[in-house]
Amino acid sequence: MSRPLAVFAYDFDGTLAPGNMQEHAFIPDELGMAHADFWAEAGKLAREQRGDGILAYMHLMLAKAREKGLELSHDSWRRRGAALPLFPGVEDWFARQNARAEALGLDLRHFIISSGNRELIEGSPIAKWFDRIYASGFMFDEDDDAMGIALAINYTGKTQYLFRINKWTLDEWDNDGINAVQADRDRPVPFDRIAFFGDGLTDIPVMRVMTDHGGHPVAVYDPDKEITEAAAEKLLKDGRARLAAGGDYREGSPLDTLADEILREMARGVTSDMFG
8 A cells, every 4th residue: 555645845935945046146146136126126017017026026037137148048047046055954854754754654745835936946956855846937938948937926826736735636737637626535635744834924825724724834934034033933923833943954953853743743643544
């Protein structure tokens, strides 16, 4: 018999990595802009066009890159993502959690659900661990150059991907599967076997869905930034997260211990379901 599926899903920026991914290389080094100036221009564009903030920043990335004559191939974005900094211990985290899950009789899978850039995450050293990287992505032409926006995932759009995982309807374009009627008991990954790790305001709707459906919402914060710890504490206080820990993924850290406890709780739930 195959092991029951369990899922750890993660936001990326501020959760697995400090700050916004575009700020570590692309905006300052290639566009030659200050971070604050880029985000202010993106916000102004969204307001003027009465548009979505994610679509606005992605459009601005492409427009500014074209002005500078930068390479826009799929591979070029992945190369940019290869240097993304990660929180301590992230690269060793996935194998350790998988081994724990296997010992508990669970088949643990990892997913990204992020408003950041899919192509940058695909280039990161941890991309191989994810079954799917659900993130805002570019559309590429026959010459493999980014020509527009294929997918934009904003803070409410993130919740869709929890239900895709819950129903194991994983293709972004599959509207029939995600909208098909499926009894909770028939869904491959019940919410009590899903944990979501997120860092702040853009994850509030996801945290709410997780809380309401019996999942495991975890608020992660940057230990070096008081403002992110305050955001995590607010998620806890408002009942939008059940647990919180700093972004230290090393073995034995509070976050690592928390993950171990979540996996054990998931395994106990499977046993309870089997024996009533």
